[in-house]
Amino acid sequence: MRLTDTLRFARDAATGYPMRTTLSVLAMSIGVAAVVILTALGDGARRYVVGQFSSLGTNLVIVLPGRSGTGGFNPANAITTTPRDLTIDDAGSLRRLPTVRRVAPLAVGTSEIAFGGKLREVMVAGSTADFIPIRNFTIAQGVGLPEEDWNRGSSVAVIGAKIRDEMFGANPAIGQLVRVGDRRLRVVGVLASTGQGLGMNTDELVIVPVSLAQAMFNSNTLFRILVEANSRDAIEGAKDQAMTAIKQRHRGEEDVTVITQDAVLATFDKLLGALTLAVAGIAAISLAVAGILVMNVMLVAVTQRTGEIGLLKALGATARTIRLAFLAEAAMLSAVGALVGYLLGQLGAFALRQFFPVFPAYPPDWAVIAGLSTALATGLIFGVMPARRAARLDPVQALMKH
Amino acid sequence: MALIELSGIERRFLLGDTTVNALAGLNLQIEAGEYVAVMGPSGSGKSTLLNLLGLLDRPNEGTYKLEGRDVTTLSPDEQATVRSTRIGFVFQSFHLVPRLTAAENIALPMTLAGISPAERNKRVAQALKDFGLDQRADHKPDQLSGGQRQRVAIARATIMQPALILADEPTGNLDRHTGEEVVNLLEALNARGVTLIVVTHDPGMGARARRQLVMEDGRLKSDSRTDDISILGKISG
Ligand SMILES: Nc1ncnc2c1ncn2[C@@H]1O[C@H](COP(=O)(O)OP(=O)(O)OP(=O)(O)O)[C@@H](O)[C@H]1O
Ligand SMILES: [Mg+2]
Numbered sequence: 001m002r003l004t005d006t007l008r009f010a011r012d013a014a015t016g017y018p019m020r021t022t023l024s025v026l027a028m029s030i031g032v033a034a035v036v037i038l039t040a041l042g043d044g045a046r047r048y049v050v051g052q053f054s055s056l057g058t059n060l061v062i063v064l065p066g067r068s069g070t071g072g073f074n075p076a077n078a079i080t081t082t083p084r085d086l087t088i089d090d091a092g093s094l095r096r097l098p099t100v101r102r103v104a105p106l107a108v109g110t111s112e113i114a115f116g117g118k119l120r121e122v123m124v125a126g127s128t129a130d131f132i133p134i135r136n137f138t139i140a141q142g143v144g145l146p147e148e149d150w151n152r153g154s155s156v157a158v159i160g161a162k163i164r165d166e167m168f169g170a171n172p173a174i175g176q177l178v179r180v181g182d183r184r185l186r187v188v189g190v191l192a193s194t195g196q197g198l199g200m201n202t203d204e205l206v207i208v209p210v211s212l213a214q215a216m217f218n219s220n221t222l223f224r225i226l227v228e229a230n231s232r233d234a235i236e237g238a239k240d241q242a243m244t245a246i247k248q249r250h251r252g253e254e255d256v257t258v259i260t261q262d263a264v265l266a267t268f269d270k271l272l273g274a275l276t277l278a279v280a281g282i283a284a285i286s287l288a289v290a291g292i293l294v295m296n297v298m299l300v301a302v303t304q305r306t307g308e309i310g311l312l313k314a315l316g317a318t319a320r321t322i323r324l325a326f327l328a329e330a331a332m333l334s335a336v337g338a339l340v341g342y343l344l345g346q347l348g349a350f351a352l353r354q355f356f357p358v359f360p361a362y363p364p365d366w367a368v369i370a371g372l373s374t375a376l377a378t379g380l381i382f383g384v385m386p387a388r389r390a391a392r393l394d395p396v397q398a399l400m401k402h
Numbered sequence: 403m404a405l406i407e408l409s410g411i412e413r414r415f416l417l418g419d420t421t422v423n424a425l426a427g428l429n430l431q432i433e434a435g436e437y438v439a440v441m442g443p444s445g446s447g448k449s450t451l452l453n454l455l456g457l458l459d460r461p462n463e464g465t466y467k468l469e470g471r472d473v474t475t476l477s478p479d480e481q482a483t484v485r486s487t488r489i490g491f492v493f494q495s496f497h498l499v500p501r502l503t504a505a506e507n508i509a510l511p512m513t514l515a516g517i518s519p520a521e522r523n524k525r526v527a528q529a530l531k532d533f534g535l536d537q538r539a540d541h542k543p544d545q546l547s548g549g550q551r552q553r554v555a556i557a558r559a560t561i562m563q564p565a566l567i568l569a570d571e572p573t574g575n576l577d578r579h580t581g582e583e584v585v586n587l588l589e590a591l592n593a594r595g596v597t598l599i600v601v602t603h604d605p606g607m608g609a610r611a612r613r614q615l616v617m618e619d620g621r622l623k624s625d626s627r628t629d630d631i632s633i634l635g636k637i638s639g
Contacts, residue, residue, distance in 0.1 A: 005513045016501035311497045314458060315511045316486020316562070318479045395458040399497070 001321045010328035017301070021333060024290070024297040028337025028375055029344055031287035035371035036345020036363045038283045040352065042276030044361035049272060051360075053265045057134050059101075060261035061238045063094075063225040063246065067255055084250045085221035088150050088210060093249060094227055097241045099234040104131040105150065105210045106224040109217040111181040113159075113206060115167045122163060122206045124180065126213020132158070132191075134228045137202055142174040142189035145209055153209020157185040161193035162203035180206055181216045235260050280367050284374055290337065291378025298330050298386035302393075309390050310398025319391040326387035327380065334379020338372050345371075403470045405565065405597050406432040406455065411464035413450055413620070424450040425461070426620040432599070434565065437592045439608040440601045442617035448601045449570055451617070455599065456489050456568045457481045469565070486515050490559030492569035492588070496551040498543040498558075504550075505530065505539040508557045515562065529557040533587065549580035556587055560596070567591060569600045573607065585610065 001009070014021045065086045091105035107126035112119055125131070132144045144158055157180060164173045173187050191202050214220060229238035243258045250256070302309070312322055345363065352361040413425035424447045432438055440448045453459040454466065457473060466474045473484060491497075498507045505526050506513075512522045530536050533553045543551055552572060559567055569588060573581030585607055592598040602608050614626040 001514050002516050005516075009513070012501050307497065308499055311499070312510075312514065313482070314456065314485065314491045314497075315514055315558070316482050317514045318482040320479070321514060396453050399458070399493070 001317070001324070006321075006324050006328050007332075009325050010332050013301070013305070013325070013329050014332055017304075020297050020300065024294045024333045025337040025340060027290040027293045028287070028334050028379065029339075029341030031283065031290040032338045032341025032371050032375050033344040033348060034283040034286050034341075035280055035367060035374075036342060037348040037352070038279040039276055039367035039371075040345070040349035040361040040363040042272065042279045043364045043367070044352070044359050046269060046272035046276060047360045047362075048358065049268050050265060053261065053268065055136060056261060057136050057226070057228065059229040059232055059235055059238075060134070061227040061229055061235060061242060062259050062261070063090075063227065063242055064257045064259070065221065065255070067257060084253070084255050086225060086246075086256065087220055087222065088214070090246055090249055091222060091225045092150060093245050094225065094242055097238065097245060099230055099238040099241055100227055101230050102130040102134050102228040104128050104134050104226045105222045106131065106226060107210055107213045107217065107219070107221070108223045109213065111206075111216060113163060113167065114179040115176065118167050120163070120166060122180070123204060124213055124216065125205055125207045126210040126216075127207060128210055130228075131207065131226070134226050137194075138192040140190045140192040142187070144189055145207060146188075148209070150209075151211050153211040155183060155185045155212065156188045156209070158189040158191060158207040159187055160191050160201075160203040160205040163206065164190045180208065183208075183212065183216060185212075235262060276364070276367070280370070283371070287371070287374045287378055290375070291334070291382040294330055294333050294337075294379050295382035295386060297333070298326060298383055299389070301329070302326065302386050302390045305390075306393060306398045306401040309393050310395045310401070313393075313395035314399060323387045323391040326390045327383050330379050330383025330387065331376065334375050334383075337379070338375035341375070342368065342372060404431040404467075405434040405436075405469060406430065407465075407467040407470075408454075409465055411454065411461045411466065413447075413454065413459070413461050423620045425454070428464070428620070428622060430615075430622065430625075432597065434597055435592070435595050436597055437589070437612045438597075438599045438615060439611035439613070440599065440615045440617065441603070441605070441608045442615075442623065446617040447620040448617055450620075452568050452570050452599065452601055455566070456491055457485050486511060487562060488565050490562065490564040490567045492552070492555050492559050492567065492572045494571040494574040496543070496548075496555045496575070498551055498554060500543050503540050503542060504535055504546065504554045507543065507554050508561055510558060511562045525561055529561055533557045547580075548576050549583055552576060552580075552584050553587065556584065556591075560591060564596070566597045566599070569598070571601055571603065573602070573604065581607075 063086065088105050091103055094100055094103045104127050109124050110121060111124045113122045127145065128150055129145045129147045132139065139158070140161065145156065146154060148154060157178065159173065167173070167178065168176065173190055176187050177184050178187055185208060191205070194202050227238060227242055229235045239258050239260050243254070243256070246256050247254055309322060349361045349363055352359065408428055408430040411425050411428040412423070415422045415424055428451070440451065442448055450459065454461060460474060465472055468484065468488065473481065476484065499510065502510065508529055509522045509526045512525065530539050533556065535550065535553055535557065538546060538550055543554070546554065567588065572588065573584055576584060588598055588600065589610070600611065608614055615622060616624040
């Protein structure tokens with residue numbers, strides 16, 4: 001039998017039993033659609049998180065107070081009771097490192113801001129001039145913090161877009177004096193609105209010089225030191241040099257943790273990638289179930305069409321011809337199911353993107369290819385048994401079943 | 403050389419503990435171009451004989467030579483080829499594929515044999531004309547009368563130009579008039595040289611054949627061509 005004839009024969013046989021065919025196509029398409037949509041969700045989450053992390057800044061190295069648990073045992077640390085705080089001078093020392101472009105100390109706390117009888121709680125970030133460029137924030141109006149001695153900050157503030165709107169409304173904010181905690185500060189700049197992201201929401205943030213913030217919160221410690229390396233290749237060097245420099249200042253004790261944005265990013269990337277894979281695996285189970293359904297449907301088809309199989313044999317069909325015809329039918333059911341499922345899945349992912357525009361819900365190519373080929377493979381594998389059963393039927397017995 | 407040569411054919415079926423001798427010690431020769439009617443009571447082995455002749459079944463013992471070649475030892479695929487090219491079947495219940503049109507049903511043996519669509523269309527068009535089915539080419543079997551269905555089945559049986567046509571009670575499901583038409587068609591084929599073997603319960607139809615075989619309990623009870631010999635046997639036995 002010619003290939004085109006085999007395919008046409010299989011197609012006619014499939015469409016001859018619409019209910020049966022629709023059901024198995026549906027099962028297969030749900031399986032494939034599940035793979036496409038679930039991996040689109042998983043990969044969307046991964047891309048979203050990675051994108052958010054990248055927007056934190058480029059070539060970022062972050063110094064945190066306290067040892068990380070993963071550093072291994074160091075006898076020098078066993079003696080210390082409490083880790084030393086990170087200070088502004090610690091941050092200042094990092095500026096001299098050759099691999100470092102910019103450094104910004106960061107102290108954070110909550111306080112309240114008051115202007116013209118209005119009062120609200122705000123998040124206060126104490127830092128320096130380089131904080132805004134390191135974090136890739138943009139200034140909508142005015143200027144950022146001034147370049148000055150880190151230990152003697154002037155009484156200025158840069159405020160977030162939402163705070164500007166709430167405190168000043170339509171009036172100009174630049175140059176106004178506001179009260180933050182117990183200080184009177186002049187507003188010198190307004191940040192551009194960023195909306196909700198993974199990082200800090202700057203819309204409700206007030207940035208002040210770091211020494212001012214420490215005085216406000218009555219503390220000498222820093223929350224973080226943000227370091228921007230010269231280049232991507234310099235990140236590892238900057239990390240090591242920062243660690244060495246701080247260790248030296250802390251009498252040889254490794255009481256800080258230095259992380260690179262790349263490492264955090266890679267971890268999240270791996271974690272969410274694994275999650276996507278797991279989700280795809282779960283969806284693939286439904287494909288296997290669909291495959292078993294196709295087998296069931298084909299077994300029923302063989303029983304239903306026993307008389308026809310006997311006839312085909314009487315008319316000179318070889319076992320191979322009959323096997324191919326039934327296999328083609330099974331393959332067709334799963335191929336159409338896979339195609340419909342693919343379209344449904346893409347439609348679902350499209351709908352997700354429409355409803356959640358920030359969420360890049362695109363199914364990854366590997367998942368689409370794996371989903372489609374798994375569907376086709378299961379359809380074929382589960383089609384083999386019914387096809388062989390059909391080919392083995394005894395023609396005389398089969399003809400009597402008419 | 404005879405077209406069909408059966409010698410010492412045994413066909414047994416196991417039914418629980420008992421064995422049924424559907425065919426026993428059967429010897430038979432049929433020449434090319436003969437018109438043979440197979441008759442006998444129900445269960446006498448007529449269909450079993452026809453299935454065997456059509457290579458749908460194998461004997462437990464004995465040899466079957468078709469056109470001088472021992473076909474009982476052929477592989478299933480070789481037997482399929484012989485069925486495809488040399489043998490045409492006509493069944494009592496027509497056995498048309500319900501989802502295919504009359505034309506497609508007629509073309510089915512050629513489709514299975516891998517003959518090109520152009521050649522198929524040519525031969526089907528001719529067959530539709532020959533069997534008076536031109537107007538019914540695109541009808542599905544359930545849109546055809548019993549006589550038309552059997553005409554489609556006969557057209558299908560002849561489309562590969564076989565040497566042998568095996569018909570198992572071809573008029574069994576038809577009224578007398580349509581049955582008559584179908585027999586005429588088969589006889590016309592025989593007149594053109596095709597060997598025709600018909601199983602029938604109808605004595606009138608059996609009488610029209612040039613040779614009658616009567617079966618009983620899997621044995622040949624009488625054969626009109628060798629009647630003289632069998633009568634002789636009875637006398638001497
Ligand atoms: N597959 C089978 N299994 C068991 N016994 C069978 C089988 N096929 C036929 N037989 C037996 O073999 C014998 C001959 O059967 P066969 O069908 O050839 O009879 P028949 O002459 O065609 O009868 P009818 O005129 O009723 O069609 C019967 O006794 C039948 O029961
Ligand atoms: Mg019978």
